[in-house]
Amino acid sequence: MSFAPFDWIDAEARHRAAAGLVRTLRPRDAEPELLDLASNDYLGLTRHPEVTAAAAAAAHRWGAGATGSRLVTGSTALHAELERELAAFCGFEAALVLSSGYAANLAALTALSGRGSLIASDAGNHASIVDGCRLSRAETAVVPHADPDAVAKAFEAHDGRALAVTDSVFSVDGDAAPLPALAEVCRSATAALLVDDAHGLGVLGDGGRGALAAAGLAGGDGVVATLTLSKSLGSQGGAVLGPARVIDHLVNTARTFIFDTGLAPAAVGGALGALGVLRREPERAARAREVATALYTRLTAAGLEAVRPDAAVVSVRAPSADAAVRWAADCRTAGMAVGCFRPPSVPDGISRLRLTARADLTEEQITTAVATIVATAPRQAGADVS
Numbered sequence: 001m002s003f004a005p006f007d008w009i010d011a012e013a014r015h016r017a018a019a020g021l022v023r024t025l026r027p028r029d030a031e032p033e034l035l036d037l038a039s040n041d042y043l044g045l046t047r048h049p050e051v052t053a054a055a056a057a058a059a060h061r062w063g064a065g066a067t068g069s070r071l072v073t074g075s076t077a078l079h080a081e082l083e084r085e086l087a088a089f090c091g092f093e094a095a096l097v098l099s100s101g102y103a104a105n106l107a108a109l110t111a112l113s114g115r116g117s118l119i120a121s122d123a124g125n126h127a128s129i130v131d132g133c134r135l136s137r138a139e140t141a142v143v144p145h146a147d148p149d150a151v152a153k154a155f156e157a158h159d160g161r162a163l164a165v166t167d168s169v170f171s172v173d174g175d176a177a178p179l180p181a182l183a184e185v186c187r188s189a190t191a192a193l194l195v196d197d198a199h200g201l202g203v204l205g206d207g208g209r210g211a212l213a214a215a216g217l218a219g220g221d222g223v224v225a226t227l228t229l230s231k232s233l234g235s236q237g238g239a240v241l242g243p244a245r246v247i248d249h250l251v252n253t254a255r256t257f258i259f260d261t262g263l264a265p266a267a268v269g270g271a272l273g274a275l276g277v278l279r280r281e282p283e284r285a286a287r288a289r290e291v292a293t294a295l296y297t298r299l300t301a302a303g304l305e306a307v308r309p310d311a312a313v314v315s316v317r318a319p320s321a322d323a324a325v326r327w328a329a330d331c332r333t334a335g336m337a338v339g340c341f342r343p344p345s346v347p348d349g350i351s352r353l354r355l356t357a358r359a360d361l362t363e364e365q366i367t368t369a370v371a372t373i374v375a376t377a378p379r380q381a382g383a384d385v386s
Helices: 007-019 049-062 070-074 077-090 101-111 127-136 148-156 179-188 244-253 265-280 283-301 321-333 363-376
Strands: 035-037 094-098 118-122 139-143 162-167 192-196 223-228 238-242 313-317 336-341 352-356
Touching: 035 352, 035 363, 049 265, 077 094, 077 223, 077 238, 077 265, 094 101, 094 244, 101 127, 101 192, 101 223, 101 238, 101 244, 118 127, 118 148, 127 139, 127 162, 139 148, 148 162, 148 179, 162 179, 179 192, 238 244, 265 283, 283 313, 283 363, 321 336, 321 352, 321 363, 336 363, 352 363
Parallel strands: 035 336, 118 139, 118 162, 162 192, 192 223
Antiparallel strands: 094 238, 223 238, 313 352, 336 352
16 A cells, blocks of 8 residues: 555645735846835835845955854854844844745744743734744734734733733734833733734835834833844844843754754844945935835825835735736736735735835836726726726
8 A cells, every 4th residue: 555645735736825925035136127116125125235235345354144043053153143133223232134025923932931821912013923823832922913902901811921022014904013001001011012023124214224213112121022033124134122131042942043053144234234225315214214104105096905004114005815916917918016914924815916116216107006006906906997
């Protein structure tokens, strides 16, 4: 009798196909051929000559890889410089650089909670936060989206160490968390506040210093931020920012830091280069928000259903998963790349096109983008779409 331990995969593949949820990899060309409203390059820095030159110089000086974990051979003077610059720019005492934003969330959540503690996690949080909660061995209360009162009730029912965790800007709809209210709930309960500022850094706050800086919470003793270097900073990697004693605790206890290879020098150099550009050109942050508002205003005027953006993500509703896939494909055929979010990526089950409002989009490109989305929209998506 033959033994086929993976036959169950075929059944799952059939179910995905029937539900219109098949995902495929599509390698892109080195030279972009499509108008890009799909990537997270919010400030248009991934190809900025200063950023790419800084990445190349770092690779030439320090090598292609970090060569080991940060605690062995993977820390360089460049890593330390980036940590100082990130902390100073965002208004925190200290920072710790990891290999990805995903790893940063796992590190922060597992090191700052544990058995006997409680994590109150927003229902709309990113998958990396969900996984961090699962790995933490803490009790996790998934609270309704953007509801500080629900966080307060969860804390009231718990006796012991507690932590609230939220995205600053939610990656699906682009709406912002009520950070001041959440911070007040945490202060009242003597709980910590952990904020994933992946979509706020470079877009929100004075000169793009992030959502916590905008809310006046950066540097607070009970506040910790995680972020990624792969969006506004056009590079790759992640970081945790907070009080120095918190960062020291992560260095000693966070498994995704201790046992992972350090971030490659080229990514560190690229992020430093991008920070330099952002410091010199702070207007890029405001421009990204302006583009997002323009996309939202024009798309809704055309009859499409979109969520008012609080940062640089514009979410446009589709009538079904299949319709969203076809819509995104039609946009691609028309010369434009857009994101397509379907279950299980969307917690509410509503499929969407997800548009990136980049600071370097021209007025002509914005007009083209709106015209393309409206022209390819499913009939059910908007009353004025033919």
